[in-house]
Amino acid sequence: MKKSFTAYRLFAGENGTPQGRFVELGVNDLSPGEVVIRVAFTSINYKDALAAVGTNRIIREFPRIGGIDLTGEVAASTDARFREGDPVVVHGFGIGVEFDGGHTQYARVAADSVMPLPAGLDLLEASILGAAGYTAGLCLHWMEHNGLRPESGAVLVTGATGGVGSVAVDMLAQRGYTVAAMTGKADAADYLKSLGADHIVVASTAQASGKPLEKPLWSGAIDAVGGEVLGWLLRTTQSDGVVTSFGNAGGAEFHATVLPFILRGVKLIGINANSPMALRHEVWAKIAGAYRPKHLERIANVIDFAQLPQAMAQLRDRASRGRTVIRMQH
């Protein structure tokens, strides 16, 4: 292991806005953990972009290395479950927020947060999926657990060009679902259709209305946006449909009545991707197998570590699509 390596560290800034810069660190500068990982790939998620601007004070202690997911090989471990050279995946469990995360050549994390690389995926594929792909897989897992099947009817993905949305569109299409993709980007139709979307729904379709129920359109939905969009989804989901809510890109508050629940039996399922390890194993095995997306290379923008600050700004400005993956040079 190298004595010193490069990390992108966030420092407390004025007015609560963190300041990020590349620094040279040693392994003992990282937050504690039993496993040191030579990072192969990390990525930029919505939460990383928010954390870096200080929104909602996602990061409360500085300095901190962001990056809520990473893949790589174990460089050293004091925990007997992991040996040098093991390929591993880490996401959630507070990395990149409460503890140092993946935006570094070497990461040090708690052994309980480390998962062996799922069989059937390589490190790049697992990083293109990352926390976002896991979230998409978790939504589908719970939707199918609640009865959703390809023959049930069209499934809508909102925030469809985003990281979770892009993987969800691809995953659903590969699994045989009819996929509708909602986007606010005027030029995204070709991209979304190339991932398997059957229909494009313009974001402005989801308007507030005084009605408690509207024409049923969806057998299920994977919702990144929240806010008024979630209220509209509940009103337009067919009987026994399943809506998964995992994001608030468009707002946290929404208006709804109980009528979709009591007259149509619509189910609303909350998704928190920071799942216990046993569920991660189950869902990652599906993602690598039955749910496997087909177009990961179309979803991924693979960039160098040096491009991280600009890529983070693009994600914040809603100017990126798919997943932004950082290939770590060593």
Ligand SMILES: NC(=O)c1ccc[n+]([C@@H]2O[C@H](COP(=O)([O-])OP(=O)(O)OC[C@H]3O[C@@H](n4cnc5c(N)ncnc54)[C@H](OP(=O)(O)O)[C@@H]3O)[C@@H](O)[C@H]2O)c1
């Ligand atoms: N619950 C969990 O465990 C969990 C896990 C992962 C992510 N999340 C949350 O899920 C959301 C999406 O995450 P992500 O990683 O996919 O983010 P992302 O890659 O930044 O994508 C978000 C997408 O949402 C749409 N969007 C952005 N701003 C919007 C706005 N103001 N109004 C309406 N739509 C907007 C955009 O899609 P279009 O331009 O195509 O409309 C954007 O590409 C975030 O809120 C994130 O915090 C939660």
